[in-house]
Amino acid sequence: NAGVTQTPKFQVLKTGQSMTLQCAQDMNHEYMSWYRQDPGMGLRLIHYSVGAGITDQGEVPNGYNVSRSTTEDFPLRLLSAAPSQTSVYFCASSETGLGGYTFGSGTRLTVV
């Protein structure tokens, strides 16, 4: 009963480095999303997917790429890390476009 699994839990990057945050779910959910959480700003949508092969931008997509080659996996790529990307990142999934999300445990990313 894994739910949504995010790795890593913590990461420190230097400015300009790239990396991929991994997200996997074992519930056969069609909808998957990436959010970032910043103090005083709640959670903001970065990218989302409504099924394998289908992705779209959310509110704050700049500097991030996603792909959805399988139903289970939805990785988030930081192309060239910047200090403004220091944040907590959450992956979430839902069975359909209705109802609540199941969230992963989050990744705390620091860019120095």
Add this chain to the structure above:
Amino acid sequence: AQTVTQSQPEMSVQEAETVTLSCTYDTSESDYYLFWYKQPPSRQMILVIRQEAYKQQNATENRFSVNFQKAAKSFSLKISDSQLGDAAMYFCAYRSRRTGNQFYFGTGTSLTVIP
């Protein structure tokens, strides 16, 4: 775009007492979902309660209940018999039934439970 407003950045409550967290939202749609999520210090986002807009009856989950006022676009969370484990950040969220591809979150209310 829809907006969700939580006007209480911080709240406190005595253990065993009742507290109400406020949430308002702005939308032109008539069919949607509203949620309250709890985020304890562990950082995990936990679904507390959900409300479907077409249902007039307020949702209840054990000690947690909502006061859903559709015309006023208000969705408050009441926690009864507060426990130390209720201490957390609470987020209100909106999801359109029509598009369904995005949650809109409020900025959160930090709840402290005083022993």
